[in-house]
Amino acid sequence: MSRVNTVLGPVPAAELGFVAVHEHVGYGMPGSELDTQWWKTPEQRYAETVPKLRRFREHGGGTFVDVTGICNGRDVDYYKSLSAKTGVHIVACTGFVGGDTALPHFARASVDYLNRQFVHEITVGIGDTGSRAGVIKVGVSRGGRMTELDKRIYRAAARAAVMTGVPILTHLAIDPEPAVAIFEEEGLPLHRVLFGHADDGPNAPNTPHEWIFERGGRIGFDTFGYETELADPPFWARPRRERLEHFLSLVHQGHLDQLLASADANCSPLGWPGVRGHTVNYLFEDLIPDLRDAGVDQATITKLFVDNPADFLTIHS
Numbered sequence: 237m238s239r240v241n242t243v244l245g246p247v248p249a250a251e252l253g254f255v256a257v258h259e260h261v262g263y264g265m266p267g268s269e270l271d272t273q274w275w276k277t278p279e280q281r282y283a284e285t286v287p288k289l290r291r292f293r294e295h296g297g298g299t300f301v302d303v304t305g306i307c308n309g310r311d312v313d314y315y316k317s318l319s320a321k322t323g324v325h326i327v328a329c330t331g332f333v334g335g336d337t338a339l340p341h342f343a344r345a346s347v348d349y350l351n352r353q354f355v356h357e358i359t360v361g362i363g364d365t366g367s368r369a370g371v372i373k374v375g376v377s378r379g380g381r382m383t384e385l386d387k388r389i390y391r392a393a394a395r396a397a398v399m400t401g402v403p404i405l406t407h408l409a410i411d412p413e414p415a416v417a418i419f420e421e422e423g424l425p426l427h428r429v430l431f432g433h434a435d436d437g438p439n440a441p442n443t444p445h446e447w448i449f450e451r452g453g454r455i456g457f458d459t460f461g462y463e464t465e466l467a468d469p470p471f472w473a474r475p476r477r478e479r480l481e482h483f484l485s486l487v488h489q490g491h492l493d494q495l496l497a498s499a500d501a502n503c504s505p506l507g508w509p510g511v512r513g514h515t516v517n518y519l520f521e522d523l524i525p526d527l528r529d530a531g532v533d534q535a536t537i538t539k540l541f542v543d544n545p546a547d548f549l550t551i552h553s
C-alpha cells in the first residue's frame with residue numbers, strides 16, 4: 237500500500253488531501269535558540285502557530301510538509317502535538333537546508349555518516365520521538381554554487397532516498413548540474429527529486445527550468461506570496477503577477493505533472509522577525525483565487541495540490 241511518514245505515523249497517500257509541500261512550523265538559523273532576544277516560550281509558539289494551522293484545516297488543508305532541516309529549529313515532539321491538536325497531518329524531514337546551516341559536527345561528517353543519520357531518521361525515527369522522516373531536505377549554500385559540503389549532503393541524501401524510497405526536496409534549483417550528476421551516479425530517478433525555490437526573485441532567472449524538466453525532475457514554485465508588493469518584502473521577493481505568469485506559462489507548456497506549489501511560510505519564526513503578513517494560507521486565500529481568475533480549472537488545482545504531492549511523497553519500496 238502506498239504510504240507516507242507523518243509525525244503521528246504512516247498514513248495512506250490517498251489520505252493526505254490538499255498538501256502544502258514546502259512549509260515551516262518554525263525556522264531559524266543555527267544558534268538562534270541561544271539568543272536571549274529571541275527566546276519564545278512554548279505558549280508563545282503555540283499561540284502563533286495553532287490559529288494558522290486551524291485555518292489551513294478549515295480551508296480544506298490536509299497535510300503540511302515541514303522542511304526545516306536538522307540544526308534549523310526542527311522540533312518533532314512539538315509537531316506531534318500541533319498535529320494532534322489541529323488535525324493537520326505534518327510530515328517532518330531529515331537532512332539540511334544547505335551545507336551552510338549544518339553545524340560543525342555534521343559539516344565534518346563523511347557521506348557514509350550522513351547517510352546513516354538520514355536512513356535512521358527515516359526508518360527508525362528522529363531522536364526518541366518515534367516519528368519517522370517523510371522527506372529528505374538538501375540545499376545549495378549561499379553563494380550560488382554547490383559547495384563541497386553541499387555535494388556530500390546531496391550524495392548521502394541520494395543514497396538514503398534509494399535505500400528507503402523517501403523523496404528529496406531541495407532548497408534552490410540553481411547550479412543543478414552537479415546535483416543531477418550525483419543523483420544519476422547514485423541511481424536515483426529524478427522524479428523522486430523536487431527542485432525547490434525555482435520561482436523566487438533572485439533565483440528564478442538563474443534556474444534552468446527546461447533542463448530540469450527534460451531530465452524528469454520536478455520543479456517547486458514554492459515561495460508563492462513572497463511578493464514585492466508586501467509592506468516589507470524580503471530580498472527573495474518577486475512581483476506577484478510575474479511569478480504567476482511564469483507559473484502559468486509552464487502549466488500551459490505541458491509541465492503540470494512535474495510542478496508543485498507552496499508558500500514556504502514560517503508559522504512562528506525563530507531568531508528573526510519573519511515576513512509579516514505571509515502564511516501558508518496564502519495558498520487558499522490568494523493563489524487559488526489568482527489561478528481561477530486566470531482560467532485554471534479545478535482538475536488542474538487538484539492535480540497540483542493533491543495528486544502530484546501524493547505521488548511525490550509516497551514511499552517507493
Ligand SMILES: [Zn+2]
Pocket residue numbers: 258259260303500
Ligand atoms: Zn523553506
